[in-house]
Structures are given as structure tokens and as C-alpha cells.
Amino acid sequence: MSQARAVEAETSGLDALSLQQRMELQFEIEQFLYAEAAMIDGRAYRAWLDLWTEDCSYWMPIRRTVTLSDIDREFTKRGDMSFYDDDKQALAMRVAKMESGSSWSEDPPSRTRHIVDNVRITGVNGVETTVEVAFILYRSRLNTEESMWVGRRVDTLRRVDGVLKLCGREIYLDQTLIRATNMSTLF
């Protein structure tokens, strides 16, 4: 989906909520996302993994530099190639890799900082809430290597037994050519 169309997309399901309910939901979700970011930056990967539902999807399409006339092809689509196309099992493998003691891209570990902002609830549908955020992920590695990824995220959260869980994440980077040796960190 192109960025332009995503911005045009109307919010849904929010009209049924009172302002008070929306503010409470906004606060709850912001605090959840900040805590989630702190888990990654604090290297609490197991705890982070527990935030995800068993049927979750974690996806980062490939973005291309295209002209306005080709803008519908800016991002690859589901089922085409991507940088991440993970289910819970794949996320668990990434965590297990980092914990293995042989993951050279993360040992010595990267130092990351996730800045999550512009948190905007875009849809409420039963137990699921869709949230769009802008993010900056800064990574410092070894002594001199620095990477910064900036982008838009579409997160889907689901209330399971009264507790918020992540069940979907789409990551739309603002870079096309990835200017980094690797992406061994979690977004």
C-alpha cells in the first residue's frame, strides 16, 4: 500500500468510543509500545517475544525508489520478497540466534534506541486495535558503526484475557537501499 493511500485511509470503529474512552485507550497503547521498545533496547528479548500472539505476523516489505507514476509499486506486496516475513516461530528463531553465543552480528551486542512517536489509533475492531506510529531506530555497533532506520509502523494489538498482545507489525522504512551491514536488530 502506498504511503499516500495509507494516510487517506479513514479511521474505523472509533466513533463508537467516548472521548474519555479514546484517551484511556491512547494512554494504554502508548505505554504498551514504550514498554515494548524498552524491552528490545534493554535486550529482554524473551519478554519481548511473549508480547506476541501465536498467530502473529511481522513483515517489512522492500521499498523502491520509483517515479510518481509507478508509486503503487513503491513497496513490495505480501507474498513477494521482503526483508522480514516472520511468524511467531521465525521471531523465536531470531531471539534464539541472539541468545546463542555465536551470533557474531549481535555479540558484542548492538546498542539500540527505539523512539516511538506520532502514535495514532486508526482502527478498533472488537478485541483488535490498529495503531500507526512513526519510529526512529538508532543502532550503534562496535566502536564506529552507526545505523539509523526511520519509518512508519502499522501495529495490530489484540486484547487476550484482558492483556494487550501484539498480533501484527508492518514496517515501512523510509530508506530504499539499506545503508547498513545488516539488520540484526528487532524493529
Place this chain on the structure above:
Amino acid sequence: MDLVQEPGGAPSKSEIRSYFDPAEGTLDRRVFADQEIYDLEMRNIFARAWNFMCHESQIPNPGDYFINYIGEDQVIVVRDRKGEVQVLLNTCRHRGNALCRAEQGNAKSFVCSYHGWNYDLNGDLIGVPGMTAYYRKDFDKSQWGLARAAQVDHLHGFYFATLDPDTPPLPDYLGEVGRIGLGLLAANGPVEIVDGIQKNVIDCNWKIAVDNLFDWYHVQYSHASAGMAGFMDIAAILHPKHQMVMFGDYGHAISGPVITPERQAEIDAMTDDERLAIAAAGMLKDPSKPVVPPRLSAARELLGPTGVRCMGHPNIFPNLWISTNGTQLSLRLPRGPFATEIWWFTVLPKALPEEVKKKQIAFSAHLFGPAGMLEQDDGENWSQSTRASRGVKARSYRHHMAMGLGQDEVLTDATGTSRVETTISEHAQRWLYTNWMNWLTADDWAELKANHPALPKGRV
């Protein structure tokens, strides 16, 4: 060192011939760090070789284009109005501006954003603003079309281009090793590229990224974490006792696991449906099975009796890796001595059942690329190796590349290939650097053709 350099800073031929010592299997680290060597590589290797451009499925319609590189020259690979694939330099003949600033797309013509010069899809200059008012008709458009690659050709729809009119025709250049390499991708029928080329840039010299694709020694250690995480059984992909290195003219080579003749006989006895069922069941989890799913029966004719057993990594010199594991192609594009762009193209047979396609695409996405379970760790190793080539003291120590040197006998088959079947070795890396020196010291294609290293015979 100044004494052995020619005017202008380019290293002398005798100096270049000292960089790799085939008898000792040692390599001078300067090859990863010197700007003068890099500049020579651009002229003597990339501007002379056939370079991979794209697959026909990426540009099916007139006006479809894909941007690629021949060394530092950026090119537009475009299908013109007649359906022919053109490779045009992406630089306006007026003041040099790039015509295409997108990396792919569809164009009716190429209009320069600087002054509006307009080129047809075949490179002809068809429009110049102010032809009457400013140039006063004193201008011959026919002389100012876009610069073109000297030759363009394809095999199985994989397009290549060269800037040198004297480069041998593509089939001659590829030889048996290049033919097998591309054939491995086409072995299960006509293919297409899955939409989305993964691109990232690693702070490493391009040759480290290339020689690593032959290197099955690093897999067990560099990629140990992928095994521990349960992504793949490293032992299952290694086949350390069944490795093959095949040598090709001009530096092409294939290195890696080989299907044993006994296993190949079992595969030969299977129907195509049985082979497809194995592929559909998934790969890499059962150590008793070869990593590459059985190829369909037609592959034997296409690849020959030795090629059909290949599970290793072909490299088409200089920089096109064919990865048979994920059915992918990877370009290692030089960006100065200390940076390399890595591009991953995912290739699938058109006729593959949708379910198998889905599995293959998911597997390819998880395998390589900057977030791949394997490649995450490669980039770090390559960039640190390159970095260590800069130190005054460090660079006085040559790299050791002598594994298996003098220990294996060359085998041939009826198709004229030259190979060793052995354990994990560095034969292919030595072949790469031996040929690399030859490319750098040859004055032109006449000399390259006459003097390139003969395929090994006897003991290597």
C-alpha cells in the same frame, strides 16, 4: 613501493603478479584496500567482462526498465518499442545528468530533468528543447544518442552486457561452468524473478564478498547461530566429505557440496511427481537429505552428468553468485575499495505449484539479505576483514588461502569440465585470485583470450 609503480600510481604488472601466490596460496591484503588497484579493476575487469543486468521477467513490456551497474557506470536496462533489450548508460550526453533517478519502472522515453533532452527507449536522441531558437538548427541529433553497452545477450532470459566490443560472445565467455551455473536456476523449467530485489551496502571490499561464496569452511562457524536457533541443520547443508570445485575459463568456478553418484542414481529413478513431493515437504530439516530438492528429470540433459549433481555455489566472474539453496542470484557491486552493494534476486520456476512457491519465497527471505539468518553475520566478518587491510603493519601479513593446496587430482568428464571432488577446500578461491591477476595484467581481450590461465590438470 614507489619504485615498482608506473606513472599515475597504477601498480606495475610485476607488482600485480605478486599479489597472489598460487604456489603458496597467500594473498596480499593490499588488494582489499588500495584505490589504485580498485581503479584498475574498474577498467580491466568490469568494463571488459559480461556483467549481469536483470532477468527478462523484470522488464516484460516496452518501456519497462531496471537500473544496474557495470562497475561504476550506471546503466538503464530497458525493453524498447521493438521488444529488444537495450543497455544504455544512464547519463545525458549534454551535461551528464542521470536520466532515470528511479531504480525501476516504466517510461515512454527518457527525458533529462536538467534541460529536457529526450531520448527514445533505444537511446536515440529524439528531442532537444530550443533546437531552432537557441541552437539555430546547428546541431546533429543523430550524433548525440545515449552511450550503449557494446554487446547485450542472454541465457535462459538472464541478460548480460559488456562495454567492450572485443569481449567474446556470451556463450563463449560463460563456458561450461557459466552454462551450468545459470542452468541450475533454469533446471526446473522457465523462471521468473519474484518482485523485490533486496539491496544493502556492506563496508567491505567486493572481492571478499565474492570469494566468500566459494567458502564452505566458514559455514560451520560463521553461521553456527542459525543452526542453534533451529533455522537450518548446518550439518545437512555442509556435506564436508562430498564437495566439488569446478574450474572455468576467465575465473568462473563452482564450489560446494555435490550429490554423490549413489544418491544421484536414486534421484534418477524417481518420477518428477516424486521429486516435486520432496521439494514441497520442505528442505534443510532432514540431515539425511541433500539440501537442494531433487531436480526434475529434464535437468540432466541441460546440466550434464556432473552439473546435475552440483549443490555448490557458482560464481560467474566477476561478481554474480548463483545460490542454489534459495534459488537466488546475488550481485556484489563495488562501491570503492571499502564498500559493496549486495543485491539479491529471487528466481522461481513459473510452473512451480503455488504452495511450493510460497515456501521458497519465505525461505529465501529468511536465508540471505541484511536480515537473513545467514547473512547477518557475513557482513560483520567481511567488513572487519576489509578494515584490517588498512593497517600499516597488518597489511604486511598475507592472507592464508592454502587449504587443500597440492592435495587433489583434477577430474574431467565428457563435456570437458575440470573439477576436483574432495573435502572442503580453498581451490576455488585460489582459482579466482589467479584469474583476477590475469585480468588486471592483460592489456586487452586479445591478450586475455590468448593468455588466460588454462583449466587445471593433474594435481592442484
